[in-house]
Structures are given as C-alpha cells and as structure tokens.
Amino acid sequence: MTGIYLDNNATTRVDPLVLAEMLPLFTEQFGNPSSMHGFGAAVGGKVEWARQQVQALLGAAHDSEIVFTSGGTESDNTAILSTLEAFPKKREIITSVVEHPAVLALCEYLEKKRGYTVHRIPVDGKGNLDTDAYDRALSENVAIVSIMWANNETGTLFPVEELARKARAAGALFHTDAVQAVGKIPMRLADSAIDLLSLSGHKLHAPKGIGALYVKRGTRFRPMMRGGHQERSRRAGTENAPGIVGLGAAAELALHHMADENTRVRALRDRLERGLLAAIPNCFVTGNPDNRLPNTCNIAFEFIEGEAILLLLNEHGIAASSGSACTSGSLEPSHVMRAMGVPYTAAHGATRFSLSRDTTDAEIDTVIKVMPGIIARLRALSPYWAGAEKAPREFAPVYS
Amino acid sequence: MWNYTDKVKEHFFNPKNAGVLDDANAVGEVGSISCGDALKLMLKVNPDTEVIEDARFQTFGCGSAIASSSALTELIIGRTVEEALRLTNRDIADYLGGLPPEKMHCSVMGAEALHAAIAAYKGEEWADDHEEGELVCKCFGVDAAMIERAVTVNNLSTLEEVTHYTKAGGSCQTCHEKIEEVLETVLARAGKEMGASRAPAAGLVGLDAIKPLAPKAPAPATAGKMTNVQRMQAIMLAIEEIRPQIQRDGGDVELVDIDGKDIYVRLSGACSGCSQSAGTMMGVQMKLVEKLGEFVRVKPASLMPAGV
Numbered sequence: 001m002t003g004i005y006l007d008n009n010a011t012t013r014v015d016p017l018v019l020a021e022m023l024p025l026f027t028e029q030f031g032n033p034s035s036m037h038g039f040g041a042a043v044g045g046k047v048e049w050a051r052q053q054v055q056a057l058l059g060a061a062h063d064s065e066i067v068f069t070s071g072g073t074e075s076d077n078t079a080i081l082s083t084l085e086a087f088p089k090k091r092e093i094i095t096s097v098v099e100h101p102a103v104l105a106l107c108e109y110l111e112k113k114r115g116y117t118v119h120r121i122p123v124d125g126k127g128n129l130d131t132d133a134y135d136r137a138l139s140e141n142v143a144i145v146s147i148m149w150a151n152n153e154t155g156t157l158f159p160v161e162e163l164a165r166k167a168r169a170a171g172a173l174f175h176t177d178a179v180q181a182v183g184k185i186p187m188r189l190a191d192s193a194i195d196l197l198s199l200s201g202h203k204l205h206a207p208k209g210i211g212a213l214y215v216k217r218g219t220r221f222r223p224m225m226r227g228g229h230q231e232r233s234r235r236a237g238t239e240n241a242p243g244i245v246g247l248g249a250a251a252e253l254a255l256h257h258m259a260d261e262n263t264r265v266r267a268l269r270d271r272l273e274r275g276l277l278a279a280i281p282n283c284f285v286t287g288n289p290d291n292r293l294p295n296t297c298n299i300a301f302e303f304i305e306g307e308a309i310l311l312l313l314n315e316h317g318i319a320a321s322s323g324s325a326c327t328s329g330s331l332e333p334s335h336v337m338r339a340m341g342v343p344y345t346a347a348h349g350a351t352r353f354s355l356s357r358d359t360t361d362a363e364i365d366t367v368i369k370v371m372p373g374i375i376a377r378l379r380a381l382s383p384y385w386a387g388a389e390k391a392p393r394e395f396a397p398v399y400s
Numbered sequence: 401m402w403n404y405t406d407k408v409k410e411h412f413f414n415p416k417n418a419g420v421l422d423d424a425n426a427v428g429e430v431g432s433i434s435c436g437d438a439l440k441l442m443l444k445v446n447p448d449t450e451v452i453e454d455a456r457f458q459t460f461g462c463g464s465a466i467a468s469s470s471a472l473t474e475l476i477i478g479r480t481v482e483e484a485l486r487l488t489n490r491d492i493a494d495y496l497g498g499l500p501p502e503k504m505h506c507s508v509m510g511a512e513a514l515h516a517a518i519a520a521y522k523g524e525e526w527a528d529d530h531e532e533g534e535l536v537c538k539c540f541g542v543d544a545a546m547i548e549r550a551v552t553v554n555n556l557s558t559l560e561e562v563t564h565y566t567k568a569g570g571s572c573q574t575c576h577e578k579i580e581e582v583l584e585t586v587l588a589r590a591g592k593e594m595g596a597s598r599a600p601a602a603g604l605v606g607l608d609a610i611k612p613l614a615p616k617a618p619a620p621a622t623a624g625k626m627t628n629v630q631r632m633q634a635i636m637l638a639i640e641e642i643r644p645q646i647q648r649d650g651g652d653v654e655l656v657d658i659d660g661k662d663i664y665v666r667l668s669g670a671c672s673g674c675s676q677s678a679g680t681m682m683g684v685q686m687k688l689v690e691k692l693g694e695f696v697r698v699k700p701a702s703l704m705p706a707g708v
Contacts, residue, residue: 303460308466311463344436380419382460383438
C-alpha cells in the first residue's frame, strides 16, 4: 500500500529498525526465555533489555514495574479487574465519558453484572475534564480511577498527574490509558502518583499484539491470566518475545524522535489545520486546540457525513478516520463528539487526521489541495447545505 | 473498511439523478441529520398516466446511503406510481448487488422516501412506522420493543426462538448478547428464567412446536409427508433455483450435506470471504423454508460436525 497515511492514532507502520530487531527472534533465537539452556538465555536477555527500554520511555523507577501484555485492551482490563479484586470492599469506580471502549465497555459490564457504582466524569465543549465533578466523586469507597492521558479522537490531554495525586489522597488507585500519549509526550512516572498505565505497541511503530502495563512498585496486584510464573506471575503465558523486543526497540526510537514529534510533526499538523480551516467554510476544530497531542487534528465539517468523506479521500490515496456512526456500523456518532456537545449537524462529519514522524510536507500539501473539493462535492448532494454557507471568518460553531 | 460492491461504488462516486428537481409534484423526506442519514426524494409524476417521469434526490449520509438513493431513482424513473409502490428495500439492495448487513437500513431509507413521496402525491398522510426503541438487530432492523412483544406474546425463552420469530440476530450475530439482555429483562418481569440456547436438537427444544416465520407461498402439499429422498430432492431443487441469482453476483452455492434440520452449503467465488455471506446464507435459508414448508437452518460447510 502506498498513499498518504494520516490515521496513525488507529495504528502505525512498524519502523524498519524495529522489524530488523525482531526478525532474529523468529529464526535462530527461538528459545523459550524460561528454559534452562543457552537457547532460552539468549532470548531472556533480550526480553529484559526491552523491559529497560520501555522503562526509559516511561521514566519509571524500576524495570520490574513493566508487565508485557498483548496490548492496550488487555492492559486496561487487567488494571481495572486486578484492582477490584485486590480491594473487594470498595465498590465504586471513577472514569470519564470519553474513554476508549476498552475501559467504558468493561465499566458498563461491571456496573450491570457485578453491581459496581461507576462515576463517569463529563467534559466541557472543548473536551476538558470537569475536575469539580471529579473531586466530588472521589471518596474512600472508590477502588480505582481510570482516566485516559490523551483522547484518541481529539488528542485532548487530561491532567492525569494532578488527578492521580488527588486519587492517592482519597485512597484510590489511579490507572491511565496512555495508549495515545506514550511516545508522543515526555513522561516521568517515577515522580508521579500514577499507579497503573496502559500502553500499546502498534500505536508507536511496534507491531500489533504487544503492549505493556506499568504497575508502580508496591501496588496491590491480582493477575488476570493465571498459569506460569512469567512476568513475575503477573501475566502468565510464554512471552511474546519478538513482540517484546519490537516494543523495546520502538520505545527507544520514540524517545529518540520525541523532539521531532513535538516540533516538526506539530508544525505540520498546525499547517494542515490552518490550511483546511481557511479553505473550507462551516468547519471547526474539535477538542482543546491548546492542550492536545502534537500529531492529532480533528475537524468537524457541517452537513455532511464522515464515511462519505473517507471514501472520497481514499480515492486520492489519503487515509484518515471519522467518528461518524456509519464507519463503525453503529447508528450513533462518536461518544466523544456527543460528550463535548458537538451538534449533530457537525458530529457526523468529524474527521480525524493523525500524523506521525513519517508524514511529509508534500503529503500535507496534497491534503490541503484536495479536501475543499471533496467537501464541496458532498455538500452539493446534501439536502441541508443550501443557504447554510458562511464565510470562514463569520462562522462560529453553535456551541462554545 | 466496508466490502462495498462495485455497483455501490459506482453509484456513490458517480450518483445518478442527484440534485434538486424544480418542477417536482411529489416530495418525500425521511431521516434526519441527528440520525446520520436523511434523504429528500423529488418526483415528477405525470397526472394523466401516473408515470414517474423524473426523479432526483439529495442525501446526507454515508456511501451506501448515497448509492441507495441513486439506485432508487434509477429503479423508479419510467414506472407508474403503482409499480413503484411494489418496490421494497430488498429491490434497492439487490440492484446494488447487495449491501453489508449493517448498511441495509440505507435501502430501507430509500424505500421509505419513495412511500413518503407517493403518499404526498396522493395527498395522503404517510406514517413513519419506526418504533422508538433501541435498534437491537441492525441487519434486519429489529428493535427492543418488537423483541419484547414477540417474547411476551409467544412465550419465548431462548435466543434461537427470538431469531426464528423476529429474524433478529439471524445474520451477523453481533447483537446476540443484546437480544439475551432484552430476553432476560422480559422474562424476569414474568418471574421466569432464560432457557439455554443450544443447537436445535429437534425434540429437545421443541423446535417442531415452534411455528416458523410464515412462509409467503403456501407450503407444497407434500410437506410433512415427504420421504427422505423426496425431501433431499426438494432441497437440491431449491438450491438450483437460487443459484442463478447468486451467480449473477459472481458467487456460487453448493449443497454439501443434509443433517436433519441442518443443511450445510458451501459458498464460493465472490461469496467466499464476503462480509455479506451470512446474509446470503440467510437468504438461502428463507428460500428453503419457503420451499419445504418446514423450518431448516442453513449453515456453512465449515461448521459441519466431525464425522458427518
């Protein structure tokens, strides 16, 4: 596949350097790290090195705080279920309305089938967390807070370090789904009150099927997978050694490229955003433009539907994503757009461009060039468009 | 990525009859911007001949919504109002070579807009018969209220029974958990428990006692009296009758085995690996139920129990 790939919040390309690190693990270095012979020892050493590479990216105090898992969803599920099992008397959970389904669906299940009380903290029109509501929800009955670091759709960042300090003061464990944030913004977990953190390899140029859960030393933990003694008995099952080695290499590369991500990639994203807003009437940025990931841009286009936009972009070889209902097969637009109060007139047309260190200037030029035509073409088909047009400067979204 | 047919793509990328029809004398508007799709259908009907001479549309919605609107206009231009009224959403989907199950509602929207426009032409009130309940089965457009009614009225207690009575959950199966939730709620109200869903081992779940979805055509006179050989021949004949339709879409279907009420088939060509193969299976099943006058299930050969 060639083309312009601006869907890096969905998944990223495996970095060729990552792949090169992994390949020997499929051929000559195939041993089981647990085995008492040279085949195993060679692989075991690599797995432990990868653990240190991930530790460095997170700024964690100890490498033993890193537990390798199959990815973000497993890490999220493990963090929450482990804590609930470790604190059986605490029957409340705090989360936010804009979490990833890996957290939201689990919380809904725990609420319906296991009788837990779930507090879902709302957000304002820019996607910022209602911290007053958060403070009110905290109590000694709360077992765990699970709030994402960065939102996958808008890139909006939550003040997780401050939220974690408050949770600790209230006696609750704090978990953050940092799948979108890890590798894009600097972290120092050693100095934070964050107890548990989920990350996923394929969001940072490692392959799919590998991830990690950070478990701060001293955190009460109950494994979800029981069996062997792997990962200090916190995650049984023979290690996915190639994936782990790939994640380690990707973590090291992410640290290396962090400055680039926050300067060059951010500038590209800003240029894309300015270009689209200037050329296309009746559209606006969703989320908090002043406090978000450097690679993410989410623009809502009024009176058209996201899947149609994606199909036409795809004709130009451009890959993006949409919170529209139709792309997911559901009938409701994205819960994130709804939670921010983005009106239906625009929520269905919300389109996410997520860049990476692979994105080039020329690619951004192409998107800025073709997007106005795509939007105009669909609006010409829309029964709602005639008469709604406003000059870019006159246009103010109906919500603030 | 949806597995859209070439025909859907053709009608999305180059829609026919898009735009405003200035001298329209019948307009139907369905859907809304909050639902994520809406269609305004404009017709020019000749009052003397009742022939739809021209049709245009404006659509807010996804690729298949736009393609369905375009297909609808192509299907109705040149037909009389009465002929057009006989069109169903199935005809729109068939015209497009099929739609993914999750997208069937786009064809429903087309059919509704047509009925709304014709009602407007005749000066009648068109009543949207959509229920307000949460849509549970998206493939067949079945909502919670309809499932609740079916469960209450017919004393249903298993997921399979719900599927047999309402079609809900009969295609892509993603809504099975939701159906069970509705079922549990209704049964709990009546102080009952949900029955175990199991493969239809005849006699155990009393499948024979459950009336199948009423077949449209009267059951053949021989139904129920058929010998095994006659029944097998009837099944083979029915499959042969369905094949041309599937072959038109570049696929094929082959009868592999008959095991009581389970009929195993193999889809091939364009059908194998197609996201709509579950829908195709359902279509074959409905045809067989109709032909045999008894309830049977059509399953992919890959699900055959070992040793059959």
